[in-house]
Amino acid sequence: xxxxxxxxxxxxxxxxxxxxxxxxxxxxxxxxxxxxxxxxxxxxxxxxxxxxxxxxxxxxxxxxxxxxxxxxxxxxxxxxxxxxxxxxxxxxxxxxxxxxxxxxxxxxxxxxxxxxxxxxxxxxxxxxxxxxxxxxxxxxxxxxxxxxxxxxxxxxxxxxxxxxxxxxxxxxxxxxxxxxxxxxxxxxxxxxxxxxxxxxxxxxxxxxxxxxxxxxxxxxxxxxxxxxxxxxxxxxxxxxxxxxxxxxxxxxxxxxxxxxxxxxxxxxxxxxxxxxxxxxxxxxxxx
Numbered sequence: 001x002x003x004x005x006x007x008x009x010x011x012x013x014x015x016x017x018x019x020x021x022x023x024x025x026x027x028x029x030x031x032x033x034x035x036x037x038x039x040x041x042x043x044x045x046x047x048x049x050x051x052x053x054x055x056x057x058x059x060x061x062x063x064x065x066x067x068x069x070x071x072x073x074x075x076x077x078x079x080x081x082x083x084x085x086x087x088x089x090x091x092x093x094x095x096x097x098x099x100x101x102x103x104x105x106x107x108x109x110x111x112x113x114x115x116x117x118x119x120x121x122x123x124x125x126x127x128x129x130x131x132x133x134x135x136x137x138x139x140x141x142x143x144x145x146x147x148x149x150x151x152x153x154x155x156x157x158x159x160x161x162x163x164x165x166x167x168x169x170x171x172x173x174x175x176x177x178x179x180x181x182x183x184x185x186x187x188x189x190x191x192x193x194x195x196x197x198x199x200x201x202x203x204x205x206x207x208x209x210x211x212x213x214x215x216x217x218x219x220x221x222x223x224x225x226x227x228x229x230x231x232x233x234x235x236x237x238x239x240x241x242x243x244x245x246x247x248x249x250x251x252x253x254x255x256x257x258x259x260x261x262x263x264x265x266x267x268x269x270x271x272x273x274x275x276x277x278x279x280x281x282x283x284x285x286x287x
Contacts, residue, residue: 072139095144119268131164176243181266209234
């Protein structure tokens with residue numbers, strides 16, 4: 001079995017328990033048939049290759065279909081995909097909202113007719129200091145103005161005997177052109193499974209922003225304890241006049257929860273280019 005095919009099967013075993021179609025199996029080199037006739041299939045091809053080819057066809061049908069939620073649960077963007085069409089997917093098809101990954105630069109973009117917002121989400125490909133050289137990107141939920149994104153970093157030995165594997169959830173808001181972390185976890189045990197949260201994060205749209213209410217036990221290397229999050233993310237005007245997405249811990253005493261330790265705090269750097277929409281959004285100013 002080819003190295004590429006082995007890698008695909010490893011990724012599927014590490015990711016969450018949801019049933020996913022193999023991602024672009026025809027990128028792998030066809031395995032050599034070990035019997036004659038080959039696998040006793042009607043087409044004469046290897047049975048494993050036939051299953052992967054058929055799954056790939058179903059994946060492409062989902063990608064181009066009208067069911068957004070089915071697409072989110074079945075399609076992921078993979079950092080080692082080499083074909084441009086497999087690094088792009090519709091998010092809200094009716095609204096024209098789409099997502100594109102550029103692994104070479106480590107940038108993730110969201111676009112709608114007339115606008116594009118690009119963010120630096122990970123180190124560029126080939127960065128020897130990266131703790132997330134291989135990863136997947138998945139949409140958890142979305143609307144015409146936002147997306148909740150799950151990035152899974154596959155296990156890597158970034159130094160002799162030192163390992164990293166983690167999951168980050170990011171909120172993208174189209175109106176402020178901001179993308180920021182709302183939940184993350186990581187493990188460094190070589191034998192650990194992909195960490196994730198139960199229940200999975202979910203957002204509630206509120207006037208001028210979002211509510212994030214979650215209670216559970218985050219997977220980690222330390223002793224397990226229940227964590228409760230009650231955060232709001234609201235659109236505000238920053239100190240320099242640009243739009244920001246301000247986090248407030250609603251469990252804190254009045255006025256003391258703005259961008260406190262319960263807000264993940266990581267606001268992704270936005271990369272401006274000629275196709276970016278002309279707005280005044282910016283990184284979150286220090287409070």
